[in-house]
Amino acid sequence: MLAPEQELLSSSKPIKYGELIVLGYNGSLPNGDRGRRRSRFALFKRPKANGVKPSTVHSTCSPQTAKAISNKNQHSVSYTLSRAQTVVVEYAHDSTTDMFQIGRSTESPIDFVVMDTVPGCHGKSGTLSSQSTISRFACRIVCQRAPPYTARIYAAGFDSSKSIFLGEKAAKWWCADSQMDGLTTNGILVMRPRHGFTCESKPGSWREISVCGNVFTLRETRSAPTPGKLVENECHELVDGTLIDLCGATLLWRSAEGLSRTPTPKHLEVLRWELNAARPQCPVGLHTLAFPSLECSSSPDHQPWAYLTCGHVYGWRGSAEEDESQSREEPRLEPGLEQGERECPLCRTRGLYVPLKLGLESGFYLDAAPPTHAFSPCGHVCSERTATFWSRLLLPHGAHGLCPACPFCMRPLARHRKSVRLIFQGTLD
Known part of the structure; x- marks a missing residue:
């Protein structure tokens, strides 16, 4: 049995959910890892939960809809159906989860800044490419703060005004539970290996993840306006060895348990x-x-x-x-x-x-x-x-x-x- 001092020391050790590793850099970026620009990013339990979850849906052009869009203290996702109609989904604070955001933007809401990978590791890592196909706010990972610390991925991230905007041309639709859902321009793809990330691992099928975390087969082309088919028997949970493609860079998710082996x-x-x-x-x-x-x-x-x-x-x-x-x-x-x-x-x-x-x-x-x-x-x-x-x-x-x-x-x-x-x-x- 641990002494009180040892128990305190053990409980103060930060809980790691897992790590994201960018393929193509063999341990470090060409110009070195600095701040949020790294080849490897660890996700730790936050001192205070910052997760959010869907709450109110505004489907008409009302003062409440305009207020939800303009409120910088309120997380929201806006789905533009036409010039005359925008559906806004408000998100409420979730004290049970931590949220981490990944994208090309260097704005403060992004926890892990990822740039396009140049094969061969000879790219200028400090240069922002105007031709980048990676979204500025590409995706978000939400981790449960309680064991087993499940991590789930969603397409799109909230910007500095705590908003996600899906334009008129983006693929979007109504779900059976009266929620809106949609896909980002170039999409967020995931591949969950069969048998985990072990000696028996075999590649799985690539899928696309929606803004609400639903799983779809791939579109005909990366930015096609029509989504693939809904895969109902698969989920957006990240397992050890899951690959996440941002259309310009690919990340490997390693769980804390997997890293221990x-x-x-x-x-x-x-x-x-x-x-x-x-x-x-x-x-x-x-x-x-x-x-x-x-x-x-x-x-x-x-x-x-x-x-x-x-x-x-x-x-x-x-x-x-x-x-x-x-x-x-x-x-x-x-x-x-x-x-x-x-x-x-x-x-x-x-x-x-x-x-x-x-x-x-x-x-x-x-x-x-x-x-x-x-x-x-x-x-x-x-x-x-x-x-x-x-x-x-x-x-x-x-x-x-x-x-x-x-x-x-x-x-x-x-x-x-x-x-x-x-x-x-x-x-x-």
Whole structure:
């Protein structure tokens, strides 16, 4: 039994509902995590509840309707049906929930500011894109303040005047319970994996979430005026491993319980150390290879490279194979090969030859197994089950369809071989 002092210490520890991780940044934004602009955002229980829930519906153009719209102390959702009619739903304070808002806007109501993800992590993270497809007030997550701390997602967020406006062209409709509902312009999509976020995980179906939290099949196009079909047997609850697509950036929801089973950055560092301790060698240069730590970068001669068709790992194949005038960034094109391809000296297989980089965002891992597989064509290295799951998953590519991508950099994966098992020369194999 805990002593009174220990009980007080334990009760004062903040309760974490979960974390949101932006795909494509491998642990941190290009210019560093700052304030509400981060690659990873934790949701903690608030000192005071700020949740809201629907209350009064105003369906006629009355003084009460105009008052509800103009009242900056009253949360409301306005559905414009025509120039002459606007339905306003007032929201009342809910002392049982905490609300967190996500979007592109840097205004104070947004808790987590998310910008468009540029595949490869080379985007200027501090630049606001005028062509962004992410809504300024994209969505909100509402968490129950009491166990089991259920988190639910809703499309659209409240702005500085505590209002949500759905224009005349937005998809909207009356529900059976006399409530209005609707969809945002580019929509909020979610994918709940089957069997949770574990070694047995399999990708689920992508769905669209409405302003009221109802679940629909996808529209014909991302911004089509007609909603998909209502999926009555599915809910908007976030489970561990749920993916949330904002049309320009994709977030991964990790529950607090799920994170407790996930390898930590310290564990990934131990795996890196163990891999390097095995002293893998370049079969051509016969020198030892090593993955660099976060604090320092290894010499180019020690950087592991691999052929992404066969998986054989080397050091940089430089001076002996190429003219001294050739740069490391632009290897000489061998006869009969496509741009970027080379021939493996061990097995004569032809394929891309790229530097290997460890996947550093631990939240993307399904298990704590050693890093043995690399995504193609980016070369990010992770465990086999992690590579298999993400290789099978189709991720929204903005408003232009679905394709598998590396979670660490969001580069689309190769069509025929999305990942490869690495073959090290030395005691590793």
